Amino acid sequence: MTESSRRRAAIVDIGSNSVRLVIYDGPARAPNTLFNEKVLAGLGKNMGPDGTLDPAACARTLAALRRFVTILRDMSVSDVQTVATAAVRDARNGVELLDQIRALGLEPRILSGSEEARTAALGVISAMPEADGIVGDLGGGSLELARVQKGEITDLASFPLGVLRLAALREQNPKTVAQEIRKAISDAGWAGRGEGLPLYLVGGSWRSLSKVHMYFSQYPLPIVHAYNFGADSVTWLQARLATMDRQVMRQVAHISSARLRMLGEASELLAQLVRVLGSDHLVASAYGLREGLLYASLDPKVQALDPLIALAREEAFRQGRQPEHGRTLDRWIAPALEAQCPSSPLMRRLRLAACTLADVSWRAHPDFRPERGVEIALHGNLVGIDGEGRAILAAILFAALGGHPKQLDPVIAQLASPAQIEDARRAGMAIRLAQRWSAGVAAPLEQSCLINNGRELLLSFDPASANLYGETVAKLHEALAAELGLMTASASMSVE
Numbered sequence: 395m396t397e398s399s400r401r402r403a404a405i406v407d408i409g410s411n412s413v414r415l416v417i418y419d420g421p422a423r424a425p426n427t428l429f430n431e432k433v434l435a436g437l438g439k440n441m442g443p444d445g446t447l448d449p450a451a452c453a454r455t456l457a458a459l460r461r462f463v464t465i466l467r468d469m470s471v472s473d474v475q476t477v478a479t480a481a482v483r484d485a486r487n488g489v490e491l492l493d494q495i496r497a498l499g500l501e502p503r504i505l506s507g508s509e510e511a512r513t514a515a516l517g518v519i520s521a522m523p524e525a526d527g528i529v530g531d532l533g534g535g536s537l538e539l540a541r542v543q544k545g546e547i548t549d550l551a552s553f554p555l556g557v558l559r560l561a562a563l564r565e566q567n568p569k570t571v572a573q574e575i576r577k578a579i580s581d582a583g584w585a586g587r588g589e590g591l592p593l594y595l596v597g598g599s600w601r602s603l604s605k606v607h608m609y610f611s612q613y614p615l616p617i618v619h620a621y622n623f624g625a626d627s628v629t630w631l632q633a634r635l636a637t638m639d640r641q642v643m644r645q646v647a648h649i650s651s652a653r654l655r656m657l658g659e660a661s662e663l664l665a666q667l668v669r670v671l672g673s674d675h676l677v678a679s680a681y682g683l684r685e686g687l688l689y690a691s692l693d694p695k696v697q698a699l700d701p702l703i704a705l706a707r708e709e710a711f712r713q714g715r716q717p718e719h720g721r722t723l724d725r726w727i728a729p730a731l732e733a734q735c736p737s738s739p740l741m742r743r744l745r746l747a748a749c750t751l752a753d754v755s756w757r758a759h760p761d762f763r764p765e766r767g768v769e770i771a772l773h774g775n776l777v778g779i780d781g782e783g784r785a786i787l788a789a790i791l792f793a794a795l796g797g798h799p800k801q802l803d804p805v806i807a808q809l810a811s812p813a814q815i816e817d818a819r820r821a822g823m824a825i826r827l828a829q830r831w832s833a834g835v836a837a838p839l840e841q842s843c844l845i846n847n848g849r850e851l852l853l854s855f856d857p858a859s860a861n862l863y864g865e866t867v868a869k870l871h872e873a874l875a876a877e878l879g880l881m882t883a884s885a886s887m888s889v890e
Contacts, residue, residue, distance in 0.1 A: 397424075397572050401419075401422050401425075401470075401473065401546060402417065402418065402419045402428070402470075402473065403417075403418050403425070403469055403473040403474070403475075404416065404417045404418070404466055404471045404473065404474045404475070405418075405475050405684040405686060405687055405688070406459070406462055406474065406475070406476040406477070406480075406500060406502075407476070407477060407683065407684055408437070408455065408476070408477065408478040408479070408481075408482060408502065409437070409478075409479050409480075409481070409533055409534055409537075410437055410438030410439075410479060410480045410481035410533055410534030410535030410536070410556055410558055411435075411437075411438060411439070411533065411534030411556075411557070411558060411656075412432045412433060412434050412435065412534070412598075413431070413432065413433050413435045413437075413454075413455050413458045413459065413462075414430070414431065414432035414433075414684075415429070415431050415432075415462040415466075416429070416430045416466065416684055417429040417430075417466075417469060418688060420708055421704045421705065421707070421708045422523075422688070422696055423469070423520075423692065423696050423697070423699045423701055424520075424701040424702075424704045424705045424708075424777055424778070425685075425688060425702040426708075426775055427775075428469075428477075429465065429469070430467075431462075433455075433457075433458035434652050435451050435454040435455040435458060435545060436448070436451045436454070436534075436558075437451045437452070437455060437482065437485075437534075438480060438481035438534045438535040438556065438558045438559070439451065439534070439558050440493055441481075441485065444485050444486060445484070445486045446485060446487045447481065447482075447483060447485045447487055447488065447491060449781050452491055452494075453541070455491070455707035456494055456495070456498070456505070459498055459500065460497060460498060463498050463499055463688065465498065473685050474500065474501075475691075475704065476495070476500045476501055476502040476503070477502065477504075477505050477687065477817055478491075478492065478502055478503070478504050478505070479504075479505055479510055479533060479535065479536065479555060479683075479684075480507075480510075480533060480534070480535025480536040480554070481534070481535045483504050483505070483507075483535075483638035484535065484554070486875060488504065492504070494601075497748075501570060506552075507536060507538060507550075507552025508550045508551075508552060510531065510536070510538050510552060510683065511529075511531065511538035511539060511540045511549055511550040511552055512686075513552060513683050513686035513687055513690065514518075514529055514531035514538055514596050514682045514683045514686055515531075515540035515542050515547045515550075515686065515867055516685075516687075516689050516690050517596065517679070517681040517682040517683055517684065517685040517687075517689065518542060518594050518596065518646050518679050518681060518682070518686075519542055519545055519547075519679055519684030519686075519689070520685050520686065520688075520689035520697075520701065520751075520777075521619070521620075521678070521679060521680070521681035521685065521777040521778060522594070522620065522677075522681075522777075522778065523545060523700070523701070523778065525542050525543075525592075525594060525889065526542075526543045526544070526591065526592075527541075527542065527588065527591035527592035527593060527594060527673065527677075528540070528541055528587065528588045528591060528592075528593050528594065528671060528673060529541075529542055529593075529594045529596060529679075529700075530593055530594065530595060530596065530597075530600070530664075531596040531597050531682055531683065532555055532557065532595075532596070532597040532599055532600050532660060532663065532664075532666060533556045533557075533597055534556045534558040534559075535554070535556040535558060535559060536552055536553060536554055536555065536556045536559075537552070537553045537555040537556060537663065537667075538550070538551065538552045538553075538862075539551045539552075539553075539579075539584060541587065542594075549587075549601075551578065551582050551584060553578050553579065553582070555575060555578065555663060557599050557656040557659040557660050557663070557704070558593070558656075560575075560659040560662070561656075561659055563717055564659070568688075569849060571662065572662065572665075572666050575662075575663060575666040575667070575670075576666050576669065576670050579666075579667065579670045579671070580670055584670065584671060585670050585671075585672075586670075586671070586672050587671055587672075588668075588671030588672050588673035588674075589671075589672040589673075589674075590672075590674055590679045591673055591674070592622075592673060592674070592675050592676065593625065593667070593668065593671060593673035593675075593676050593677070594677050594678075594679050595664075595676055595678045595679060596679050596681075596682035596683070597682065598653060599653065599659075599660035600658050600664060600678070601618050601655065601659055601679075601680065602649045602653050602654075602657060602660070603631065603657060603660055603664065604618050604621050604623070604676070604678035605618055605648065605649060606620055606631065606634070606635065606638070606643065606649070606657070607621075607627065607631055608753065609622050609643075610631075610634055611623070612623055613677035613781075614805040614808045614809065614862070615772060615773075615781050615784065615805065615809070616773075617773070617781070617784075618678045618680060619678060619679060619681070619684070619777065620677060620678065620679070620779065620781065621677070621678040621780075621781070622675060622677050622678075622780065622781075623646050623675065623676055624674070624675050624676070625668045625673050625674055625675055625676055626674075628661065628664055628665045628668055628676075629665060631661060632661045632662070632665060635657055635658065635661055640673060642655055644687060644890065657660055662681065664676075675712055680777075680811055681777065688799060689720065692722040700743070700778060701777045701778040702743070702747050702776060702777065702778035703743075703746060703747060703750065703778075705774075705775070705776055705777065705778075706720065706747045706750035706751050706776075707720065707750055709750075709751060709754050709770070709774075710750050710751065710753065710754060712754075713753075713754040713756075713757065714757075715753050715756055715834050718836075719749075719750075719752075719753060719834065719836060720746060720749040720750030720751075720752070720834050721746070721749070721750075721842065722839050723749035723752060723825060723828050723829070723839065724745060724746045724749040725766035725839075726828050726839045726842075726843070726844060727745075727821070727824035727825060727827075727828055727844060727847060728742075728745070728876075729843070729844065729845070729846065730844040730845065730846040730851060731745075731820060731821060731846075731878075733845075733846035733847070733848065734846065734848060734878070734879075737817070740783065740786075741786070741814075741817055741818075741821070744779075744783055744786050744787050744790065744818075745790065745821045747779075747787055748787055748790035748791050748794060748821065748822070748825060749825060751771075751787075751791060752767075752768070752791065752795075752825050752829060752831070753834060754766075754767075755767050755795060763795040764791075764792045764795040764796055764797030764798065764801075765797075766795070767788070767791030767792055767794065767795045767797075768788045768791060768792050768797075768803050768806075770791065771784050771785075771787040771788035771790075771791055772784050772785070772788050772805060772806075776865060781809045782809050782810055782814075784809065785805070785806045785807075785808075785809035785810035785814075785815075786810050786815075786818050786877075787818075788806050788818075789804065789806050789810065789814075789815050789818035789819060789822065790818045790819075790821045790822040790825070791822065792806075792822060793819045793820075793821070793822025793823050793825075793826065794821075794822040794823075794825035794826050794829070795822075795826070796826065799819065802815070819877065820874070820877050820878060821873045823870070823873060823877055824844070824874055826870055827844075827867070827870040827871055827874050828844075829839070830866055830870055831853070831862060831863075831867050831870075832862075833862075838855070838859050838862055841855060841856035841859050842854060842855035842856060842859055842888075843855075843888075846878065846880065848880075849881050850875065850880055850881055850882040850883065850884055851871065851874060851875035851878060851880050851882075851883045851884075852883075852884050852885070852886065853871055853883070853884070853885040853886075854885075854886055854887075854888045855885070855886075856886060856887070856888055857887045857888075860887055863885050868883075868885070871883040871885070
């Protein structure tokens with residue numbers, strides 16, 4: 395068991411546009427999605443003039459929930475949170491629907507606008523602990539805003555400006571929609587609050603917009619989480635959407651037809667929000683309300699764990715030979731790598747993640763282990779890391795697993811700088827030396843040290859480990875010394 399502990403939990407999310415069941419498993423600090431299904435019930439779409447939920451939408455919702463209850467039972471999931479948001483919150487007959495949901499065996503609760511904003515913000519914090527800016531969560535019935543900084547949430551707001559409601563406003567008076575959006579946000583005191591800060595985009599419609607931007611920008615990774623782009627490109631994106639073939643958009647950006655119909659409203663709202671807030675760039679988040687609910691239930695000590703390292707340790711437990719070997723490896727190689735030039739906090743964190751993951755490809759065919767390491771870094775289900783970080787991590791693992799520099803995946807060079815790739819290669823070569831020297835066992839590392847004195851790279855070891863310094867180890871030792879720009883590599887037994 396890892397320090398973040400394993401658990402299986404589920405969230406039933408009854409939204410204004412969709413009803414969704416997500417079942418999570420794995421480390422509590424950074425859970426993996428075991429099952430994910432949504433039904434576009436449209437609770438907020440066809441409300442009656444008296445503010446009541448559409449009977450057909452309620453029927454679709456209840457049918458979906460009956461299926462979800464059966465799935466939860468068959469998968470033996472007892473830790474279930476059921477929440478309802480704007481449509482049920484605002485409907486005159488929302489309480490009646492909740493009674494019917496309780497009869498199915500679920501325990502639903504309505505989130506207030508402020509609770510919804512806070513929970514979405516917690517979801518972003520759980521995946522990006524360093525987040526500093528405005529979280530915007532766009533749903534079918536509402537828009538929530540939250541200010542996040544250093545893991546804290548300082549301000550919250552909720553507006554009846556979801557994509558479904560925006561469409562209704564447009565039908566009434568298309569000329570005043572933009573003005574009404576700006577006025578609502580400004581009147582609530584949010585004008586200029588995002589100046590110089592990122593806007594974190596939560597919600598399916600804004601994630602889809604981010605995918606479209608990735609497509610037009612020819613972004614080399616198919617992962618939307620942590621994708622970063624300039625706020626000044628929203629207007630350009632709107633123009634592209636107006637002329638882009640829908641079939642192409644569905645095939646290339648993998649956006650459903652139901653979501654496509656909402657992108658116009660979503661892009662209009664984003665354009666006006668950016669204009670009022672003054673945010674200078676946008677960051678897509680795959681984590682939001684549901685992940686925020688899970689994060690809020692964790693012990694503060696678990697919340698404080700690094701999600702990237704938690705996931706790396708989980709992967710090491712599942713696939714590695716020595717799952718607790720990562721920190722030992724990092725302690726052994728760090729002094730030699732940082733003797734002449736201290737590493738950046740980013741590189742130190744990614745180096746620890748790479749040390750933790752360094753042994754997970756041992757079951758792969760030997761000829762493809764470097765590629766396996768790259769695949770885990772570039773395409774793995776990781777959080778707490780962006781495209782640049784994935785590229786650096788991939789470069790470290792590629793070198794650690796014996797990859798030749800000329801065969802490095804070109805995607806890495808598109809996302810990381812030459813200097814970052816060079817540092818990553820040195821870290822990877824150091825990991826490879828450590829793994830070969832120790833054969834993946836902790837004792838030889840604990841009984842030796844790697845010393846960079848500015849002239850030579852000295853491997854000093856206990857006499858009991860003397861026989862480990864064989865020909866292969868010597869070659870890797872010499873190669874790392876040359877990579878670090880040192881004159882020689884030497885080995886000697888330590889003296890008590």
